[in-house]
Amino acid sequence: MTGWAHDAVGDAIEGFQLKRIRSGVETLLAANAISREIRGHLQSHGLIGVQARHYDGHDYIPEKRHALEVLQAAIEPRRRQRVAR
Secondary structure, eight states, X not given: OOHHHHHHHTTSSTTOOGGGHHHHHXXXXXXXXXXXXXXXXXXXXXXXXXXXXXXXXXXXXHHHHHHHHXXXXXXXXXXXXXXXX
């Protein structure tokens, strides 16, 4: 595992592999009460349905920013611990 991936995950996800970074982020955000819809927007998953495709013009920037702040708050202490070693 590369250094940045280890900083982000540490021992928090058993059996973590770098190729699972997206699922790890998804899991971490879900555990921190970020909705499935916002996680989908953040990771650019194809949101389907008439409403998503044609009626919902909101860009979700504030919601995505909040999710990224939650993610940063979750991984920052691990990064600091690694740097301090």
